[in-house]
Structures are given as structure tokens and as C-alpha cells.
Amino acid sequence: MTTHALQDTSFTRPDQELINRLAKLPAANIGDAVDRLGVADSAIQAVWPGAKIAGPAFTVWTRPGDNQGIHEALKLAQPGDVIVVAGGGDESRALLGELIGERAINLGIAGFALDGAARDAEALGEIGMPVFARAVTPAGPYKNGPHRLGGPIAFGGVPVLPGDIIIGDSDGIVVIPSEQATAVAEAAEAVFADETNRRASIIAARGQ
Ligand SMILES: O=C([O-])CC(=O)C(=O)O
Numbered sequence: 498m499t500t501h502a503l504q505d506t507s508f509t510r511p512d513q514e515l516i517n518r519l520a521k522l523p524a525a526n527i528g529d530a531v532d533r534l535g536v537a538d539s540a541i542q543a544v545w546p547g548a549k550i551a552g553p554a555f556t557v558w559t560r561p562g563d564n565q566g567i568h569e570a571l572k573l574a575q576p577g578d579v580i581v582v583a584g585g586g587d588e589s590r591a592l593l594g595e596l597i598g599e600r601a602i603n604l605g606i607a608g609f610a611l612d613g614a615a616r617d618a619e620a621l622g623e624i625g626m627p628v629f630a631r632a633v634t635p636a637g638p639y640k641n642g643p644h645r646l647g648g649p650i651a652f653g654g655v656p657v658l659p660g661d662i663i664i665g666d667s668d669g670i671v672v673i674p675s676e677q678a679t680a681v682a683e684a685a686e687a688v689f690a691d692e693t694n695r696r697a698s699i700i701a702a703r704g705q
């Protein structure tokens with residue numbers, strides 16, 4: 498039985514050039530540029546060291562611990578998308594692992610941001626599929642739904658609309674509303690330049 502109702506998954510994706518610009522910046526600088534808002538719950542972190550994501554959000558809401566919606570999302574998401582899953586913050590069941598990771602690589606998916614758990618963390622690192630999650634557990638998911646694709650979700654306490662830009666690095670995840678993305682890129686570049694200069698002065702003063 499199909500248990501989902503809303504399936505309008507069309508949305509406008511921001512320019513790849515703008516995403517590339519934001520991807521070069523630390524999430525911390527972007528967070529500062531959006532008045533320190535838009536930062537997802539700090540418990541949601543990369544499941545392997547060095548994982549980074551940058552791309553437009555393809556949103557999924559799922560029953561906690563159930564990954565039917567992720568399987569469906571893989572049929573509709575486009576290359577470069579970040580699949581962002583509102584999973585109720587559940588830490589007891591992994592929503593994905595290396596098999597979904599391998600499929601995502603075939604499809605050109607940029608990565609996954611899960612308000613839930615993942616597994617097969619080491620294998621995900623080996624294949625280079627970026628996954629951010631609230632927890633890692635060997636426990637597997639249910640696959641029965643219900644789920645919903647598209648539309649607004651709450652992700653780690655932050656509202657996410659399809660097409661918002663998700664940036665994740667070793668500090669965690671920030672969400673950039675799509676209509677603010679150009680202004681945020683400019684402001685975050687200014688923060689980055691300022692901090693680079695301040696850091697250079699601090700280093701120059703060392704040992705003087
Ligand atoms: O069993 C699942 O659906 C999750 C998983 O471990 C994988 O994708 O490798």
C-alpha cells in the first residue's frame with residue numbers, strides 16, 4: 498500500500514556556480530553570515546572524518562527509523578542534490594548505509610543529511626559518500642513508510658525548503674534559504690576574509 502500523499506518534488510535549484518562559491522567557505526563563516534541562525538542541531542555531524550556536503554536540499558519526511566522514503570527519493574532526486582531527511586531525531590535505527598551510498602554514487606547525489614542515524618560509516622568513507630547523521634548504529638531500518646517527499650521539513654531545529662542550500666563540514670550543517678543565497682555568499686566571503694586577516698595578525702605577533 499502506498500501511504501504517502503504529497504509527492505510534488507519539483508523545485509528550482511540554485512546555480513551550481515553559487516553552490517561552488519558557498520562550498521569553498523567554512524560552515525562556521527556561513528553561520529556567522531546568517532546572524533548565527535540556520536545552524537542545524539550540533540548533534541548532527543559527519544559520520545566519517547573529512548566528509549563535506551554542498552548542494553540543494555531534496556527534502557524527505559519519514560516515520561522515525563524507516564527508510565522507504567529514502568529509496569523513493571533516490572528515484573526522483575537529481576545529480577548534485579543533498580537528500581535531507583527529517584527522521585524525528587531517531588537514533589535507534591540506521592536510515593542508510595553503504596548500499597544506499599553506492600546507489601547514490603551511481604546517481605551523482607552530493608550526500609545525505611539525516612535527522613536520524615546511519616550505519617556502515619567506515620564503508621561510506623571508503624566510497625566517499627558524504628553522510629551527516631545524529632548517530633551511528635548497526636541496527637537496520639524499517640521499510641514500510643509512511644513518508645513524504647518534497648515540501649517543508651524541520652531538520653535539526655531548522656526549517657528547510659526544497660532547493661535551500663545545505664553546507665556541511667567538520668563543524669556540522671548550516672542551511673541557507675535559497676532566496677538569500679547570493680547575499681549570504683557575499684557576507685560569508687567577507688567574514689572569511691576578515692578572519693583570515695585576523696588570524697594572520699595573531700600568527701605574526703607570535704614570539705615577538
Ligand atoms: O539496510 C538498509 O536499508 C540500510 C543499509 O545498511 C544500507 O543501505 O547499506
Ligand SMILES: [Mg+2]
Nearest residue numbers: 594595596617
Ligand atoms: Mg548496509
